[in-house]
Amino acid sequence: MTADEWHAIVFTCVACSLSTLCILPFGVALGWLLARRSFRGKSGLETALALPLVLPPVATGMLLLRLLGRHGPIGGVLERWFGVEIVFTWRAVVVAAAVMSFPLLLRAARVAFEEVDRRLEGVARTLGASDARVFWTITLPLARRGLLAGVVMAFARALGEFGATMLVAGNIPGETATISLSIYRAVQLGEDASALRLVCASAVLAFAALWTGERMLRVHRGRR
Amino acid sequence: MKLVFRDLQVPLTEFTLHLESVLEGQITAITGASGAGKTTLLDCIAGLRVPHAGAITVDGRTLVDVDAGVAIPSRARGVGYVPQDRALFPHLTARSNVLYGANRATGAEARGLFTLSHAVEVLEIGTLLDRSITALSGGERQRVALARALLSRPRLLLLDEPLAGLDARLQERTQALLRRVHVEFGVPMLYVSHAPEEIAALCDDVLVLDRGRVLAHGAPESVFERTDLPTLRLRG
Numbered sequence: 001m002t003a004d005e006w007h008a009i010v011f012t013c014v015a016c017s018l019s020t021l022c023i024l025p026f027g028v029a030l031g032w033l034l035a036r037r038s039f040r041g042k043s044g045l046e047t048a049l050a051l052p053l054v055l056p057p058v059a060t061g062m063l064l065l066r067l068l069g070r071h072g073p074i075g076g077v078l079e080r081w082f083g084v085e086i087v088f089t090w091r092a093v094v095v096a097a098a099v100m101s102f103p104l105l106l107r108a109a110r111v112a113f114e115e116v117d118r119r120l121e122g123v124a125r126t127l128g129a130s131d132a133r134v135f136w137t138i139t140l141p142l143a144r145r146g147l148l149a150g151v152v153m154a155f156a157r158a159l160g161e162f163g164a165t166m167l168v169a170g171n172i173p174g175e176t177a178t179i180s181l182s183i184y185r186a187v188q189l190g191e192d193a194s195a196l197r198l199v200c201a202s203a204v205l206a207f208a209a210l211w212t213g214e215r216m217l218r219v220h221r222g223r224r
Numbered sequence: 225m226k227l228v229f230r231d232l233q234v235p236l237t238e239f240t241l242h243l244e245s246v247l248e249g250q251i252t253a254i255t256g257a258s259g260a261g262k263t264t265l266l267d268c269i270a271g272l273r274v275p276h277a278g279a280i281t282v283d284g285r286t287l288v289d290v291d292a293g294v295a296i297p298s299r300a301r302g303v304g305y306v307p308q309d310r311a312l313f314p315h316l317t318a319r320s321n322v323l324y325g326a327n328r329a330t331g332a333e334a335r336g337l338f339t340l341s342h343a344v345e346v347l348e349i350g351t352l353l354d355r356s357i358t359a360l361s362g363g364e365r366q367r368v369a370l371a372r373a374l375l376s377r378p379r380l381l382l383l384d385e386p387l388a389g390l391d392a393r394l395q396e397r398t399q400a401l402l403r404r405v406h407v408e409f410g411v412p413m414l415y416v417s418h419a420p421e422e423i424a425a426l427c428d429d430v431l432v433l434d435r436g437r438v439l440a441h442g443a444p445e446s447v448f449e450r451t452d453l454p455t456l457r458l459r460g
Contacts, residue, residue, distance in 0.1 A: 122272040123311040125298035127325030127376045137324075141315045 001197060004173045008182040009201050015090065015178065016158035019097035020151060023105055027150065031109025032139070053103040057163025064096060064168045092169035093176050097158035105154040112146025113139065145217060152213030159206055179205070225250065225283060225380060225412030227269075232278035234264055234436075241265065241436035243278070249429025251406060251413045253444070255420070256433035262416045263308070265433075266382045269414070270305040271298030282380055304373030304411070308384040310365045312357045318368045319353040325376030337409055343371040346408045347401065363394045367401070374409055381413045387422060399426060420448050 001009075034046060052060050068075040068086040078084045086092050116139050124134045140147075162180040169176040171185055179202045186195035229243040241261035254262045267273035269280055269287065279289035287303075288295045304325075305311075312321050322340065344350045347367040352360060360368060366386060373381060386402065387395045403426065406413060417423050423430050424444045432440040432447060440447045 117311075119272070119307060119309075119311050120313060122267075122270070122298065123305055123307065124313070124324065126270050126272070126301065126303055126305045127372065128299045129324070130299060138313060 002194065004177065005182065005194060005198060005201075007174050008177050008179050008198065009205075011090070011093075012159065012178045012180075013205065015093045016097055016155055019094045019101065019158050020105075020155045022094065023098045023102045023154065024151065027102065027105035027109045027154070028140075028147065031106055031147075031150075032113050032135075034106075034110045035113035049106055050103045052100050052164075057100060057161070058167055060099060061096065061164035061167030064092075064099060064164060068092065068095065068168065087168055088170045088172070088176065090169075090176060093165055093178060096164040096168050097161045100161050100164055101154035101157040104157050105150040108146055108150025108153060109143070112143035112150065115146065116142045148213060148216055152209060156206055156209050159202065159209065225252075226281075227252070227380070227414065228279075228281045229265075230279040230281070232268065232280060233276045234261070234268060234273065235276055236261060236264060236436060239436045240276070241433075243436075243438065245431060245438055245441060247414070247429055247431060249412075249427060251402075251415055251427045252429040252431065253415045253417055253423040253427040254431050254433060255417055255423060256439065258418075259435075260433040261436045262433055263384055266305065266307075266384055266414065266416060269301075269380070270303050270382055271296065271301050272305075302377070302379040304376055304378030304381045306366075306369045306373050306381070306383050306386060308388055308416075310369040312360075312365055312369055312372070314357050316357070317353070318349065318355050318357060318360065321357065321368055322349070322353065322371045322375060324372060338375055338377045340375065342408070343374055346404055347371050362389050363398065366390070366398060370401075370405060374405070374411070378411055381411045383413055384416045385418070386415070387417070387419070395422070402426060420444070424448060 030049070034042065065087060066072050068078075070076060070079055070085075070087070075086050078086060084091070086095060120142070121134050121138050124138045125131075129137070160180060161178070162184070165176075165178060166181060166184075171177050171181040173182070173185070177185065179198050183195050183198045183202070186192070186198065225248065227247040229245050229247075232241070232243040234241040236259075238259075239261075241264055243265070254265060256262060264273060268275050269282075271287070274295060275288060275290055277290050279291070279294075280287045282303075286292075286294050286296070287301050312318075313324065316324070322343065326338070326340065344353070347370055349364070349367050349371055352364050352368060357365070357368075370386075383402075387398055390398060399422065402413070405411075415423075415427060427444055430440075430442065430444045430447050431438060440450060
């Protein structure tokens with residue numbers, strides 16, 4: 001393996017873990033909100049949040065480029081106020097992976113919260129528990145299996161992210177090149193051996209993510 | 225205990241539960257056919273359901289009064305609830321279930337009568353405490369759920385068909401246990417049941433509901449002797 005290939009593998013793992021960690025609190029909060037509360041504009045919000053699932057990834061990448069670029073409404077503010085650049089840096093890879101995988105986590109979290117028996121939460125309240133205590137001690141533990149499945153799916157989706165990342169982060173070897181982008185580049189340059197090595201690494205990572213998720217679900221099931 | 229329902233109205237699928245009653249027994253039964261509104265009534269007292277109109281007061285304390293905009297949250301009602309499915313928390317051990325409400329205000333176990341050791345002794349749950357909820361039988365779950373409700377120091381205990389799903393021997397044992405719980409802890413009970421024999425043996429007051437309305441109310445022996453309520457006659 002070359003240094004660039006190793007970098008792509010390690011960088012992909014770190015970026016995907018970071019993006020999954022970043023979206024987890026938002027996914028849990030919004031999943032709970034959508035499962036448990038009715039409010040105006042709820043279906044509009046749900047549809048908007050699911051858009052990255054159905055939009056072509058390059059279209060999402062284009063939108064992100066516009067938003068996060070130097071002259072974009074978000075990117076401009078971040079650069080002027082905090083001196084933080086997003087586009088064509090490692091941050092863009094994390095953002096693209098987060099945006100593309102968020103709908104999967106959100107959907108899983110919402111279903112997980114919907115499946116929690118609300119009567120158990122009601123009984124916990126009759127025992128003197130505050131809403132916060134009910135959430136942390138009843139709702140969240142009972143939803144954790146679905147949440148865990150959502151985390152695994154989101155991580156796996158982030159691993160495979162290509163289109164949006166390509167547009168918003170470029171494909172800079174040793175900097176923003178993920179496994180997917182590096183495979184594309186190797187194929188373009190006719191470096192089939194490198195491409196195959198990266199494909200193998202990608203398969204191992206995806207397998208490890210899914211297997212770990214399954215193991216954790218099994219352990220959880222065993223405890224119930 | 226004096227439990228007052230003033231013009232209480234709760235819309236259900238096919239009819240509206242409409243109640244204007246005063247219950248004054250120490251162990252009061254609510255009976256009637258399935259779907260008569262019995263569980264809904266318990267849910268309204270516990271605060272799991274908000275009535276459409278009317279008020280509920282317990283010993284002069286208003287739990288909910290729709291017209292006055294008063295609705296005490298479930299956690300502050302002082303009502304222990306044992307639903308028909310027991311609603312034990314499946315991810316916690318029996319001990320954690322029992323202590324769930326005891327830990328609430330002070331972070332310490334409830335004091336006085338309502339201690340873990342007292343509940344363990346009365347309900348005979350010592351050997352169950354470290355077991356998973358899924359490993360408990362129906363009767364054991366019932367006792368754990370009762371202990372959990374009692375350790376939250378309730379002023380009123382709501383029991384939804386506590387003998388349902390138990391065999392005859394266990395029903396008899398649980399009846400004796402409920403009597404003992406009442407004597408030992410002194411908490412008034414509101415008791416939903418389908419069985420006239422069970423009510424006659426345990427309760428001093430009975431309210432008969434039919435499609436959301438009160439069909440009869442009084443001492444079990446007088447209600448169950450009424451010839452116009454053939455389904456509620458005592459056997460034998």
